[in-house]
Amino acid sequence: MSILEKLPDKIRAQMSDEPLFSAKTDLRNNGHFGEQWITFTEREILLWETDGLQYFNLKVEDLKEARAVNGVGGGTLLVDTKKGPVVVARYTAALSSVFGFAAKLLTAIAKDEERPMASEKEFPRYCPTCENPLSEGSQVCPICKNNGKVIARMLKYAKPYKLQMIAAGFLLIFTTLVELIPPYLTKVMIDDVLQPKNMGSTLLMVVIGLGATALVMSVMQTVRGLIGVWVGSKLMGDLRKDIYSSLMRLSLAFFDRRQTSQFIGRVNSDSEAMRQFMTDGVIWVSGESLRVIAIFIIMFGLDWKLTLFALLPMPFMVVVSMKLWPKIGRRWYQQWRSIFRLNVLVGDSLQGVRVVKAFGQEATEMSRYAEANREVVRHNIRIEGLWQGMFPLFSFIAGLGTLLIWYFGGQSVLREELQLGTLMALIAYLTMLFGPLQWVSQMINWASNALSAADRVFEIMDTPSEVPDVRDPVPIGVIEGHVRFDKVTYGYEKHHPVIKDINLQVKAGEMIGLVGHSGAGKSTFINMICRFYDTDEGSISIDGVDLRRISQSDLRKQIGVVLQETFLFDGTIAENIAYSKPDATPEDIMRAAKIANAHDFIVRLPDGYDTRVGERGHRLSGGEKQRVSIARAIIHDPRILILDEATASVDTETERQIQEAITRLVKGRTTFAIAHRLSTLRNADRLVVLERGKIVEVGTHEELLAKEGAYHKLVEAQQELSKIKGVEG
């Protein structure tokens, strides 16, 4: 990708030097929407109107530095000159990455440093045909791709059950045909038996015929229903599995930005909507269309002129359906959104139920719920109401056709041009048409519900992981544990870097303590080692291999974490300890627990290692949970260990026990530890002091104290805070 957007010829013609950079802004200098062009060469920065008029210029020699100052929803490219700061261009958030790069490039030009290289990530990409933004990592424009593909993709899930579906289809065709027999038999009864008063064997035969068709129909419906249920459940299982595995594949960054409770609804209800469409929907459509065709063929055979009357309302119904289709889709989505908000609300307040109770806010929560609930009810009425109103309208209009047949057919019968039985049969068949007509609206309902569900589901499946695995990863085997940070910069939102330009070499087996105020970037630092996120700039390597070239499963095998929030899964203590190594023997588990100082308290529990923990089970204290999670890390036997505030919020005795456990755990492993209490880092070989995302000091505790810098201040502040427990501890 070049760093040049195609300059309009009018501008290019006026420039003598080859531009180093050119880009279109999407805001004018006064902050209104509009376009201007910015270009710069080794000598000057120029801003142009699109018609080639020069708006502004600045000599590079006056330049000290350039900055992209990002506001909210937009930003400004500022340059510092000898005469003070100058605004060069303004842009909306869509272009922040482009101008972030422009600022870097300008600064490099001004300071005559090495020019930065633009990566593809820096530029938003647009579809060449419709100019709408493309999603990252995908080449297909969502707009230029059509709805048919979504359906096709959905139907792919039905593929493994082809045979069953075909069988169901055949049964359906057969039932449909059988269903058409009774009206015909009625005609025979009226014309050949009742009217001629011909009391013979025919009556019995006809009645037997009616009975037989009824029996056959019910048997086949049962079989078909069973197949439907079977295929449907299997399908839904597959879908749910796929959605869930896509969720697990996604990177942490995806979840950071979303409330997790929403996904429960997605996994369940969206897959249900898709399932409904695929099994009931597809079978219905094919079955009912078949029925409509068959009915019309028979009706035409009986009396084609009268049948034409039945067709009259059809065009109108088709037009109305087409008109209503998008509206219904949107209302379904509205309805879904209101339920979604309700779910999020419930999820949130239940997760935080302790806080709710502690502050006595049950009533507020209830009223918040009531409001969201009212919305759901309102949307429910809107969508259901729409379709409840549509069906009677459709039946009424279709009924008009029946009236015409009654009138003209009746006349023909009176004139004895038509047999009464035929008329009765025609009317009966026409009534049977109402069923399929009902599906027109029902089907619109299902299909649009399913399509919007499918959109949401495929959105998850198509979201590329932000930390993709490389195609042929480097096998790392058992690593030694050298870690190297090389000019690492990362921000959860690009252009708001949380850690900046980090350079650090860590020897195998070294213990590094990360120190700094909260928000200094300590947690981000360790998240980078785990590769929960990829660096925006620079690289991290382990034993000389770039993290991005190691497969994630290999990497995670080498890294163990003991996090601030100890999360124990629903299961026994033993299962939790053996989480990363399911084949661990009971002995392994006990050994790990022993090292973690957890063995004694576990054995004392009435259920020992089989004690259920997690959401519903036995409640362990904070310190106990900590030690279980340390045991979990021990059994994992990682080469690189990450400890995040492992001893926060426990009493002194527990802390001592955990401290002991940690000392045993870190032996021989490269360790990164974060602690607010500086005393817990006294075993660290080196301390790294972070401030606003940058490393400000590195050294041993003594070195840093002697330096009387940032670390010294932190230590002093803490000693003041707790005179009882100084760093010297």
Added chain:
Amino acid sequence: MNDTYDIHMLEPERVMFSRGQGGVFQGVINGKPYEELVVFRAFPFLYTTQYISIRDAKGDELGIIRDIAQLDEESLREIERELQFRYFLPRVTKVGSVKQKSDLWLWELQTNLGPTRMAMRNLHEHMQFPSGNRIILTDINGKRCEIADWQSLDSHSRTQLTDVI
């Protein structure tokens, strides 16, 4: 001296803002000149012209202005402009159309800062309803627009909105 743990409210008469030659927002605060100042709304949704945090180029807070209406005329004009630059939130004056094309929602909008279009992957993550009839729209790239009161838009716009709100 000021307590560092207290919010420092700026006296309107001790604050003056202007625009530098380079178009950068600057000013004199408590007698000290600053060649670059940054404004932050403490409550961007609730109070757009009140509780404005004034910070220096490094981001350290110099103080908070309770209400910019108390400032002198030039200062008021410049801080208003600066707020508009920093909080780029065009106000929608008319909703041309809201269309769903496969999995993108496309909005054609007229705003007080000119016409624009927005593309959203979905509505539930890109529409916010902070209070009352106010709607904040955010598109895929983070561009934002505001509908101050959707009920008071013209009837065409309201029709476009009925099925998405």
